């Protein structure tokens with residue numbers, strides 16, 4: 175999978191994909207992330223990419239021309255399956271959207287800033303608009319990093335047995351069960367006996383029960399989808 179991110183703050187996206195599972199995905203050649211500074215497509219020598227909004231009102235709007243140029247330049251070299259705009263008024267991101275996106279070959283992600291981007295870019299180029307939750311961030315970069323992480327780890331070959339996505343919270347609309355490691359007794363706080371029993375069937379049943387109970391307690395809304 176190749177992901178091209180268009181942003182006015184490329185520095186914010188240097189680190190998130192350079193560690194741990196994202197680093198491994200890139201080192202293995204399973205995930206390519208290219209971060210592009212929108213300024214290279216600016217309309218003038220001052221590097222302008224935003225302007226006042228028509229009709230008045232506080233806040234700048236990201237202009238059509240730099241964004242259109244960015245998208246069209248990138249599109250010359252390959253076909254993009256999805257052009258995503260990160261915006262608080264987009265569709266709320268979840269595991270199901272991550273699963274769908276993990277099947278795509280090439281994607282562009284546009285990070286919004288200021289008051290947003292000119293509506294005509296959304297109408298004529300953007301194919302999907304994503305929000306990561308009901309709160310406002312100063313820009314789409316951190317949200318884009320979350321989407322790339324959630325999608326990248328699902329690509330075949332990225333996770334091994336130890337990090338398998340199969341047992342993740344949300345993968346089947348259940349929260350993950352509690353986990354423990356050594357020692358089996360820490361300050362008198364004991365690991366549940368079943369986990370030390372050596373009986374894989376019993377352990378599986380216990381984990382499923384715990385998942386179900388945890389989901390009932392914390393996220394009953396998920397149970398309808400389970």
Ligand code: 6GU
Pocket residue numbers: 259260261262286304305306307308309310311312313314317318
């Ligand atoms: Cl995608 N962008 C911004 N700026 N704020 C957000 C968001 C995105 N998702 C939730 N809040």
